[in-house]
Each structure stands twice: as structure tokens, then as C-alpha cells.
Amino acid sequence: MVRQGLLLLFRPGLAITATLLLSSSVAPVSSAQEMDKLSKITGIGEGWVAQYQGSAEGDRLLQEGGQLFQQGTAESLRQALQKLQSAHQAYRAAGDAAKEAITLLGMGRIYDLLAEKQTALDYFNQSLSLSRQVGDKTQEATTLNNIGLVYSDLGDKQTALDYYNQSLPLSRQVGDKAGESVTLNNIGLVYSALGDKQTALDYYNQSLPLSRQVGDKATEAITLTSIGLVYSDLGDNQTALDYFNQSLPLSRQVGDKAGEAVTLTSIGGVYYALGDKQTALDYFNQSLPLSQQMGYKAGEASTLNNIGMVYHALGDKQTALDYYDRSLPLSRQVGDKAGEAGTLTNIGAVYNALGDKQTALDYFNQSLPLSRQVGDKAVEATTLSNLAVLKRTQGNLTEALTDIEAAIAIIEDLRTKIDSEQLRQSYFAQVQNQGAYEFYIDLLMQLHQQNPDKGYDKQAFNASERARARTLLEILAEANADIRSGIDPDLREKESNLQQRINATESQRMELFSGEHTPEQANALKQELDTLLRQLDELRAEIRRTSPRYAALTQPQPLTSEQIQQQVLDNDTLLLQYSLGEDRSFLWAVTPDTVEVYELPPRAEIEELGEQFYRLMQNPEYRGESRNITVSPNIPQINASATELSQMLLSPVADKLAGKRLLVVPDGVLNFIPFAALPTPGSGDELTPLLVNHEIINLPSSSTLAILREQDAGRQLAPKTVALIADPVFERDDQRVTGQTSVKASDLGRMMVNRSADTIIGRPIPALPGTRQEAEAILGLVPADAAMSAFDFDASRATVANTDLSEYQMVHFATHGFVSSSAPELSGLVLSLVDEQGNEVDGFFRLHDIFNLQLNAQVVVLSACQTGLGDSIRGEGLVGLTRGFMYAGTPRLVVSLWNVDDQATAELMSSFYGKLLSQQMTPAQALREAQLEMLASDDRKSPYFWAAFTLQGEWK
Missing domain, CATH: 3.40.50.1460 (Rossmann fold)
Structure with missing residues (x-):
């Protein structure tokens, strides 16, 4: 009996851009059994040939074709195709429809690997008809799964899902847990490609225990890598590494070089995101020869692209272009439009950095329709962001605004699809670190300077408000809606048990450090604790999904400047809202009647002063930690630091402070600063702290x-x-x-x-x-x-x-x-x-x-x-x-x-x-x-x- 079909998985990975860093290039997830699984489809090693009374000649040809396929080269695939065609003719002559269906499926997979997608579909559809004719539901499920893979590769994700959803119940009906595991993983890959990472994670977490149950280490490795990629895409790099490091030895154990290559590339992507470019390059250079050895062109294209990405980041733009130029035709050859779109965007970013704006624009404009065609929202957002950066440098500020707003709309939509609080936070933090909102605010302020009466300063304030404390806003709305009311008591019990285990494990970890312990013991407890915390976060995501009140809850939107003036402020209160940027920062001073904005120094300058002031506050000399409580703190040194910081942060609004309560919404290092201790601007040598004349309130956001x-x-x-x-x-x-x-x-x-x-x-x-x-x-x-x-x-x-x-x-x-x-x-x-x-x-x-x-x-x-x-x-x-x-x-x-x-x-x-x-x-x-x-x-x-x-x- 034939088992499940093949996996050929692709995903968007990492890329650099001229100014922004957003996920955009291609780092594919391969089938962890890309070559091995076809041997099962064609029957090699399964021992099923003897189960059928058919053509001995057909069986021999089928077996030889499977062996050629396993070699993995383009030439061996063509030779395998000839063998399977001959086997198909033999089985047809013998009237063996079941084996005929197998050969048709095998030929379809070869055409798929050779990027002849329509021909592959033709063979799959012939195989499907025969499988149904002979009532072989396992074979039918396999073929449906393979048809779904082709449509997914072609960018038709919805049709792919339709086929997967036909395959899944058949696998369950016949008890084929291995096939069920594969299809669940493939469904997860579609949702991941569409940007719905939470749903993808749900399917992966259904797939993983099934592959473990049947001892299918290859598929287990696939799913572990797929899960890691979700965490990587959402900015949780440490968790991603944990999954990749579980997957890698499994791929090596079963001899799956394609799966090994993908995981190595994925690990390299994490190190790139962490800023360790050399380690990233080392992993990419381990991955590349494996993909080349297996004839795995999608993996080769991805790794070449990612090596180019590293060289761009290191400033070697010509070498980056060389690698991108090797990657692009491979993506096109295998029909990977998502990969093609990512590489086109990366090439555009290099030309933009080289000052060749028109060539950069041409590449971005080639990339954008491809990412839209395949539904790759992450690459689309990246390309739109890069277009915005480029158009701004050309002076096309209005067009740049349109593009960056479209990119942020995609980001906001992707964010709302994440039920996990931790992953929603890490994803949004990743987007913030890549600079999308910062660029948006700065662009609006540039437009304000050119058109001071158009309200761009208020739009910039609104963008600043959208970029802060969003998860807090949402969990407060959940608390108000009491989303836990009516949830399954079993979920509550699981949550309580997990919390108890977390407390016990953390207590055990603390006790460990009070005596003799080895690094291995400490690391084991830390890993256990990390796993429990992740499980708790996943369980709470499930509670949200299953809560009727959460389903009915309208996600809260940050307030606009006008709404804050009406709903938050009064005549005695002045809102001071800060936004720190790489090139320049901003301070909005808002009252019920006015919104005014001031330019401040870059983030680095503010951080340096802020960190210095905060350190002074905690210096043991100032704390009087000796038993002599008359130790005199070095107040002059504190005052000097405080005065400089006050001059930077408050002097622009010195004339607006009198008689006002100060509502401070900080950003970055300013979250650590006690504004009450900063001198009032213009207070002279007395350095009167703000506290003396002002009531001071802190908020994570005005909303x-x-x-x-x-x-x-x-x-x-x-x-x-x-x-x-x-x-x-x-x-x-x-x-x-x-x-x-x-x-x-x-x-x-x-x-x-x-x-x-x-x-x-x-x-x-x-x-x-x-x-x-x-x-x-x-x-x-x-x-x-x-x-x-x-x-x-x-x-x-x-x-x-x-x-x-x-x-x-x-x-x-x-x-x-x-x-x-x-x-x-x-x-x-x-x-x-x-x-x-x-x-x-x-x-x-x-x-x-x-x-x-x-x-x-x-x-x-x-x-x-x-x-x-x-x-x-x-x-x-x-x-x-x-x-x-x-x-x-x-x-x-x-x-x-x-x-x-x-x-x-x-x-x-x-x-x-x-x-x-x-x-x-x-x-x-x-x-x-x-x-x-x-x-x-x-x-x-x-x-x-x-x-x-x-x-x-x-x-x-």
C-alpha cells in the first residue's frame, strides 16, 4: 500500500534593504525526505511490489526508475522519467490500474521537480482518477496532497488548501498517521506563506506528535524546522534556534541532506538576524554544497540569496550582486515566485545603496506583482517599504507615504493574526527594530516641514501612538471583556498545572545555584523552563481562540490626537510624548486645544545621557549602602547629568510647563528616567526639580x-x-x-x-x-x-x-x-x-x-x-x-x-x-x-x- 506524498516546502527568509530591514528573501524549507519519499511513492524499499499480480517487466522498470530518482540530478531524473514511462505502459498493458496510478504519480513528481508544473498536474490528475477507480484511498490522499503542493508552488494557496483539505480526512479515514502528519505540515506551510503564522503553528503542533508516534524522524525534522521558522519570522530567535537544533541531528540521522541543508540555512538566518554575520555565513556555506549535491535547486537558490544578503550587510555590494545573480535564475527555473520576488527586492536594495535609483526601482517593480501573486505579504511589505525609502530620496514624498502606509497596513494585519501574546510582541518588536514606523513618522514630519498646515504633525503623532504598548492595550480590552468566562474547564486546569510546574522548576533552578552544580544541570533546567513558558503562552493563545467573548471582541485601536485631546486630557494637563529615532527624535506637547511637535537629537545621544543619569541614581555611593547613614551622596554629579538631560528633553517646551500636570509617555531609555528629578528648564543655579512645581504621571501610551x-x-x-x-x-x-x-x-x-x-x-x-x-x-x-x-x-x-x-x-x-x-x-x-x-x-x-x-x-x-x-x-x-x-x-x-x-x-x-x-x-x-x-x-x-x-x- 502506498504511503503519503512528497513535501516541497518554501518560505520567505531574511534580507537587507537600503534603510529598512524586513523579511524579504528566500530561505526554503525543504521536504526532509524530498528524495527518500518518492522512493516510497514508487514502491522502492516498501516491499509492496510482491503484493500485486502484474507485469514483472513493469516492476523492474519501476524499481530502476526509483533508484535513478534517488540520485537527484537533473540527468538522473530524466532517466527515471523514461523508466517510469515504460513501466506505465507495461502496467497499462497488464490492466494493473493500481500500479499504473503509482507510475503516473511518480512521473508527476519528476515533472514537478523539473519545474514543469502544468505537466505535473496533468499526470497527478490521471493518477487521481485511477486511484479513485480502484478505491485506493491512501493513494488518493497522497495524490491530492501532491496536487496541493503544485498549486502552492504556483502561488495559488487557496486551491492548494482545497486539495489538502480533501487529502486530510482520507488519511484519517484509513488510519495513515504518517500521511496525515505530512498533510498537516503542508497546510501549516500555506498559512505561514500567507502570513498567518499562528494558524501555521497550530497545524505544525498537530503534525509533530503524529510523526513522532509513527517514528517518522524525517517528517519530524521537517516540522521542527517549520516551527522554528515561524518563531524566526516572528522575531523569537532563541526559540527558533531551539527547534532548529532539535531538527538538525534528526535530518543527519536519516541521511536527509536536503532537510539538513534547509535547517543549516535557517540557523544561518537566525544568526544574521542576531547580527552575527560571520556565523551566519559559516552556516550558509555548510548548507550550499548539500543542496548542490542533492540537485535541490530551490535550496541552492535560497542559500545563494542569503549569502548575498550577508555580503551586502558587510558592505561588499558587488559580491552580493554576484550571489543574487546566481540565485535568481534558479528560483525561476523551479518556479519559486516567492523566492524570485525576494531576490529581486534584494537586488533592488543593492542598486539603491549604490545610488542607481532607477535600476533599483525597476527591480522593486518586478518583485511587487510576484509577491502579490503568491500571497507573500511579508515580501510585499518589504518591497513597499523599500519603494518608500527610494521614492523619498528622489523627493517623491507623497508617493513614498502611500507605499509606507500600505506596508504598515500589511504589518498591522499580520500582527492581528497572532494569538500568542509573546509572539505578537516579538513580531512587533522586530518590525520596530527594522524601522518601518520610525521611517513613517520621520517621513510625515518631513512633509509637515514642507506643508505645516496639512496636519502631518498630527498624523505623525498618531503613528507614534500606533507604535507603542499595543499588546498592553489589547490585554486590557480582554480583561474588560472577561474573555476567560465560559472557556473549557480543562484549559483552565492545564493553565494552572503549567503555572505550578513553572514555579517548581524556577524554584529548583534557584536552589541549584545555592550549591554545587554543573553547567549541564543549569542548562537542562533552563531549557525545561523555557519549554514550560512556551507551552503556557501557547495554551493562553488557545484560550483566546476558543473564547466566545474573545471572538466577539473588537480589537482596540490606538487613539488619534483628537481623541486623546477629548478623552484623556484636561486643561490642567500637558501630555509630553517622546519618539526616539536614529536620525532625529521628536517630542509632542499636547493640550486639549493644541498639538505641537519639536525635533530632538538622535536616539543614540539621548540614550547615552539617559543611561548615564540612570546609572548615577543606582551608584552605591548614592545609596548609602554602608552602615553609616550619614554618607553624603555626590549630588553635584547627579545634578550635572540631570541638567544636561533636562536641557535635551524639556527645554523645547519650557514655556508650556507652568501650572501643568505632566503626563509623560516615554520611549526607549526614557522609560527608566525619573522625570520628577530632572531640573525645571530655566530654574538657574538652584536646579529646581520638576517635582517641586508639577505632578508627574507616567504612561506606556496615551491610549x-x-x-x-x-x-x-x-x-x-x-x-x-x-x-x-x-x-x-x-x-x-x-x-x-x-x-x-x-x-x-x-x-x-x-x-x-x-x-x-x-x-x-x-x-x-x-x-x-x-x-x-x-x-x-x-x-x-x-x-x-x-x-x-x-x-x-x-x-x-x-x-x-x-x-x-x-x-x-x-x-x-x-x-x-x-x-x-x-x-x-x-x-x-x-x-x-x-x-x-x-x-x-x-x-x-x-x-x-x-x-x-x-x-x-x-x-x-x-x-x-x-x-x-x-x-x-x-x-x-x-x-x-x-x-x-x-x-x-x-x-x-x-x-x-x-x-x-x-x-x-x-x-x-x-x-x-x-x-x-x-x-x-x-x-x-x-x-x-x-x-x-x-x-x-x-x-x-x-x-x-x-x-x-x-x-x-x-x-x-
């Missing part, structure tokens, strides 16, 4: 505030005032475990401890007696029946999980914080790690735990270190605890930007709550007044002590 207000609208005020979790027990040798009391408040002055847990791996975690002091001070302001407090061993995960925090208007965590920039999901707060008997308990309250909270709090205070930080993702800002608590149901948070001092924070928080509860101030007002008191003190005036805490979210 975020609108959706937070929508989330908060109509909610009833929680019946109780405050829930406090403070002074957990971290170590077995803590005095409280041995029966002694906690550290007395009178001893606090001699203890200088900060609230950072960034050194928790392998080291003791110090107690934080100041957190009890601040919590007890807060309790003194609230009636006993309106507060909940959890100290010592009760300051635990169990307490948080078993307390209905939605009953409290304020939720206060006073403990250590920890931030994982590589895996934001692991960031969180440290609660009690031991119980009364000294037994270890899980006390790490991570971001995924925070997302599961149900809050109705008007404010959440994270009185710990670095709780306002996270992974800095281009296009998202800081991904960390803030978004988790906003998702859980609070419109505002007080968070910190660096490692804060325990005692100083206790003083600040006591003052903050005194003003919040006794003087009925808003959280924004109360925080500012508490910080002003500290600024006026003798021993806390350094901004290190007071400027770390910022208010994120709603100021009202």
Missing part, C-alpha cells in the same frame, strides 16, 4: 489611559480600605523561625538594606524590617475592620490566593521585588519562603500569578525594588509587573525604578498614606507631597531616596 478609565467606569467602590502584605520571612535562620521577635523599629537606623531580590539566586535574602514599620503606620490610619494585614509567615502566596482582594480600595505589597529581563513572566514579588517550622514554601509571586488576581483597587502600591521595570521591548515599552496589575483590575500603580532603600522607603510610604487617607489627596498628589517632604529633609534630599517611585496610570 492606555482611555481604556483604563473604561475599565474603571461604573465599578462600585470596594467596601474596605486597604490590604497590606509586609515583612515576609525569607530564611530558616530568621529570628522569627527560632521563636524570637522581629527586628525592632529602634534598630532600623543601624540597618541599610534595599528591597531588591536581584541577587536571590544562591544567596541569603535579607529581611526587611522597614516594611513592617511602614505597614503598621498605615494600619494606624485605618479602622481595624477596614483593613487586612499579613505579616511574617502570613505574608505568603497562600494568603494572597485565599484573600478576596477585590474587597479593598488599596493593595500594598512591601517586600523584595525581582525583575527578569530575559523572561518577564518570571518577574514578581518575594513573599514568605519558609513556614513557622522552617519548612520551605513557594513564596515567589510571579507575573502569571498577578494576572490571575481579581482586583477592584483604586491603587496598588508595590513598595519594593524595580517594580516599575521589566523587559524593554521595542514597541511595547517595559513589560513587567505594571501590566499584570492593570490587567487584574487597577487603574493606577505606585512602582519603583531602581533598588530602593528599606528605611527611606518606609518613611516615604508612611507619609504617602498619611496624605492619601487623612488628607483625602489623590494617589498622584499624595506621592508628590511625600516626595517633596523627603526632598526638603537633610539626609534624604538625594533623588536616590525619593525619585525612584512613580505613578503609572490614572491621575484623577
Whole structure:
């Protein structure tokens, strides 16, 4: 019985452009059994010949044809074709329709490989008719699959899907799991080529366990590479490498050189994306001879193209052209229009860089209709972007605007097809890093300078708003819609189990570092943790797809400048929105009545100053980490740095600041900057901090505030005032475990401890007696029946999980914080790690735990270190605890930007709550007044002590 058909897979890969870097050239995914599987179609090695009573002459010719096919050269394919034609005649003469169908299928595959697609279709259709005539459903499924492959190669993806969807149920009907696995993989490839990466991933994840179940290592390797390519295309390079490194040894194990070549090329593409051009070139040069040896022209074309890409990036444009010129005819020879389009775009990019604009334009205009014909949206977006760059240099700004807007429309559409939050973020970050939105904003500002009355400055602001915190905006809309309501309980249980396994694995990893361990042990645990985090993200994507409320949810769109003026701002508030660019940056100053924009220096200059200022804030000398609390911070050095940064960021709007609340929407390094500590422009030698005259609010995007207000609208005020979790027990040798009391408040002055847990791996975690002091001070302001407090061993995960925090208007965590920039999901707060008997308990309250909270709090205070930080993702800002608590149901948070001092924070928080509860101030007002008191003190005036805490979210 014949098994499944063949795979011949192609994909868009990586390319460089003159100014933008977007996915555009060809790096094909081959069939991991391109040569081997045809031998199964033609029966070689399957032992099926003996099952039929037919022509002995036909059997001999068929077997010889299969052997010639396996040689893989163009000449051997022609010879194989002759053998199969003779076998076909013999079987027809013998009346053996089943074997006749096999030979027709084999001939069709050879014509397909020789790029004679229409002839291939003719033979496949003859084979299909005979398979149906003899009732061979397995053979029918195989042939349908092969017909789909041809239509996919021709760019007719919908017809390809139609054939695959006819093949799939037949394979399932006859229990052909290998054939089912192949067809599922091919369906995934179509969706991937069309830019629907999430759907592609879903099909690959159905295919993979089937190939493993039947022990088909070759198809398993194909699918692993295909999955890796999805992650690579979406910017998650490390996960892509993990999959490629699983695939490569399997291809080598089964002797699949074509599959090996594809995976090597794919690994090279990842290293190229990571900026390691030499390593990329090494992998491409390993791949090329394998493709050439197998006569795999599509793979050869792809690798030649990618080698050209590296030489272009290294500045050797003539060598790049040489490789592109070798790649292009091969793509055309095998009918790979997607590959042809990518290489044409790359050639155009070289000519553009050489200054030959007309030749570049000709190549781009050849590429664009091809990418559209095959439905390759990624290459189409790249080519449109390159056309925009080119037309701008020619002075055709309006045409350039049309092209870049069309490219961004494609990007936006592709983004919405990704259900995974992590992949949506990484894809958007990749697009941002490649410069599409930055170019769009800069082009609009150039048009504004030429036509100041046309509103291009407002369009540039709108583009800036579209380019930031999009995932946060969407998850807040999901929270408002309660998309988890009504989902399958099994999915909830799976999610809970995964979260528990993640916590256990991360705890095990931390414990490992406290003793002797090998690099292999550490790496094994890290890989296990990465896999669990990926599985959790995939499961949450599935929850979104299966949620009726998510299906009905309209994706939120960022607000325009006019909507922000109407819905967000008031007459007392000035919005300062920053956008950092490679050549120049911009600052918009927006009030309810005006939108004005100012040009700032390039990103690199702002980053250098911003990073310097942030480092100064965290210098141990300024933190007073010695036990002598009278250490004098080097305030003049801080002031000099702050003055220079203020001059750069604020002097353009100095005349607009007076009397205004400042709503700051930062970009890049500015997310780390405490604007409250920057001197007011024009304040002279006194260097008056902005805090003195301004209430300052931070937001990841202006649109975020609108959706937070929508989330908060109509909610009833929680019946109780405050829930406090403070002074957990971290170590077995803590005095409280041995029966002694906690550290007395009178001893606090001699203890200088900060609230950072960034050194928790392998080291003791110090107690934080100041957190009890601040919590007890807060309790003194609230009636006993309106507060909940959890100290010592009760300051635990169990307490948080078993307390209905939605009953409290304020939720206060006073403990250590920890931030994982590589895996934001692991960031969180440290609660009690031991119980009364000294037994270890899980006390790490991570971001995924925070997302599961149900809050109705008007404010959440994270009185710990670095709780306002996270992974800095281009296009998202800081991904960390803030978004988790906003998702859980609070419109505002007080968070910190660096490692804060325990005692100083206790003083600040006591003052903050005194003003919040006794003087009925808003959280924004109360925080500012508490910080002003500290600024006026003798021993806390350094901004290190007071400027770390910022208010994120709603100021009202």
C-alpha cells in the first residue's frame, strides 16, 4: 500500500534593504525526505511490489526508475522519467490500474521537480482518477496532497488548501498517521506563506506528535524546522534556534541532506538576524554544497540569496550582486515566485545603496506583482517599504507615504493574526527594530516641514501612538471583556498545572545555584523552563481562540490626537510624548486645544545621557549602602547629568510647563528616567526639580489611559480600605523561625538594606524590617475592620490566593521585588519562603500569578525594588509587573525604578498614606507631597531616596 506524498516546502527568509530591514528573501524549507519519499511513492524499499499480480517487466522498470530518482540530478531524473514511462505502459498493458496510478504519480513528481508544473498536474490528475477507480484511498490522499503542493508552488494557496483539505480526512479515514502528519505540515506551510503564522503553528503542533508516534524522524525534522521558522519570522530567535537544533541531528540521522541543508540555512538566518554575520555565513556555506549535491535547486537558490544578503550587510555590494545573480535564475527555473520576488527586492536594495535609483526601482517593480501573486505579504511589505525609502530620496514624498502606509497596513494585519501574546510582541518588536514606523513618522514630519498646515504633525503623532504598548492595550480590552468566562474547564486546569510546574522548576533552578552544580544541570533546567513558558503562552493563545467573548471582541485601536485631546486630557494637563529615532527624535506637547511637535537629537545621544543619569541614581555611593547613614551622596554629579538631560528633553517646551500636570509617555531609555528629578528648564543655579512645581504621571501610551478609565467606569467602590502584605520571612535562620521577635523599629537606623531580590539566586535574602514599620503606620490610619494585614509567615502566596482582594480600595505589597529581563513572566514579588517550622514554601509571586488576581483597587502600591521595570521591548515599552496589575483590575500603580532603600522607603510610604487617607489627596498628589517632604529633609534630599517611585496610570 502506498504511503503519503512528497513535501516541497518554501518560505520567505531574511534580507537587507537600503534603510529598512524586513523579511524579504528566500530561505526554503525543504521536504526532509524530498528524495527518500518518492522512493516510497514508487514502491522502492516498501516491499509492496510482491503484493500485486502484474507485469514483472513493469516492476523492474519501476524499481530502476526509483533508484535513478534517488540520485537527484537533473540527468538522473530524466532517466527515471523514461523508466517510469515504460513501466506505465507495461502496467497499462497488464490492466494493473493500481500500479499504473503509482507510475503516473511518480512521473508527476519528476515533472514537478523539473519545474514543469502544468505537466505535473496533468499526470497527478490521471493518477487521481485511477486511484479513485480502484478505491485506493491512501493513494488518493497522497495524490491530492501532491496536487496541493503544485498549486502552492504556483502561488495559488487557496486551491492548494482545497486539495489538502480533501487529502486530510482520507488519511484519517484509513488510519495513515504518517500521511496525515505530512498533510498537516503542508497546510501549516500555506498559512505561514500567507502570513498567518499562528494558524501555521497550530497545524505544525498537530503534525509533530503524529510523526513522532509513527517514528517518522524525517517528517519530524521537517516540522521542527517549520516551527522554528515561524518563531524566526516572528522575531523569537532563541526559540527558533531551539527547534532548529532539535531538527538538525534528526535530518543527519536519516541521511536527509536536503532537510539538513534547509535547517543549516535557517540557523544561518537566525544568526544574521542576531547580527552575527560571520556565523551566519559559516552556516550558509555548510548548507550550499548539500543542496548542490542533492540537485535541490530551490535550496541552492535560497542559500545563494542569503549569502548575498550577508555580503551586502558587510558592505561588499558587488559580491552580493554576484550571489543574487546566481540565485535568481534558479528560483525561476523551479518556479519559486516567492523566492524570485525576494531576490529581486534584494537586488533592488543593492542598486539603491549604490545610488542607481532607477535600476533599483525597476527591480522593486518586478518583485511587487510576484509577491502579490503568491500571497507573500511579508515580501510585499518589504518591497513597499523599500519603494518608500527610494521614492523619498528622489523627493517623491507623497508617493513614498502611500507605499509606507500600505506596508504598515500589511504589518498591522499580520500582527492581528497572532494569538500568542509573546509572539505578537516579538513580531512587533522586530518590525520596530527594522524601522518601518520610525521611517513613517520621520517621513510625515518631513512633509509637515514642507506643508505645516496639512496636519502631518498630527498624523505623525498618531503613528507614534500606533507604535507603542499595543499588546498592553489589547490585554486590557480582554480583561474588560472577561474573555476567560465560559472557556473549557480543562484549559483552565492545564493553565494552572503549567503555572505550578513553572514555579517548581524556577524554584529548583534557584536552589541549584545555592550549591554545587554543573553547567549541564543549569542548562537542562533552563531549557525545561523555557519549554514550560512556551507551552503556557501557547495554551493562553488557545484560550483566546476558543473564547466566545474573545471572538466577539473588537480589537482596540490606538487613539488619534483628537481623541486623546477629548478623552484623556484636561486643561490642567500637558501630555509630553517622546519618539526616539536614529536620525532625529521628536517630542509632542499636547493640550486639549493644541498639538505641537519639536525635533530632538538622535536616539543614540539621548540614550547615552539617559543611561548615564540612570546609572548615577543606582551608584552605591548614592545609596548609602554602608552602615553609616550619614554618607553624603555626590549630588553635584547627579545634578550635572540631570541638567544636561533636562536641557535635551524639556527645554523645547519650557514655556508650556507652568501650572501643568505632566503626563509623560516615554520611549526607549526614557522609560527608566525619573522625570520628577530632572531640573525645571530655566530654574538657574538652584536646579529646581520638576517635582517641586508639577505632578508627574507616567504612561506606556496615551491610549492606555482611555481604556483604563473604561475599565474603571461604573465599578462600585470596594467596601474596605486597604490590604497590606509586609515583612515576609525569607530564611530558616530568621529570628522569627527560632521563636524570637522581629527586628525592632529602634534598630532600623543601624540597618541599610534595599528591597531588591536581584541577587536571590544562591544567596541569603535579607529581611526587611522597614516594611513592617511602614505597614503598621498605615494600619494606624485605618479602622481595624477596614483593613487586612499579613505579616511574617502570613505574608505568603497562600494568603494572597485565599484573600478576596477585590474587597479593598488599596493593595500594598512591601517586600523584595525581582525583575527578569530575559523572561518577564518570571518577574514578581518575594513573599514568605519558609513556614513557622522552617519548612520551605513557594513564596515567589510571579507575573502569571498577578494576572490571575481579581482586583477592584483604586491603587496598588508595590513598595519594593524595580517594580516599575521589566523587559524593554521595542514597541511595547517595559513589560513587567505594571501590566499584570492593570490587567487584574487597577487603574493606577505606585512602582519603583531602581533598588530602593528599606528605611527611606518606609518613611516615604508612611507619609504617602498619611496624605492619601487623612488628607483625602489623590494617589498622584499624595506621592508628590511625600516626595517633596523627603526632598526638603537633610539626609534624604538625594533623588536616590525619593525619585525612584512613580505613578503609572490614572491621575484623577
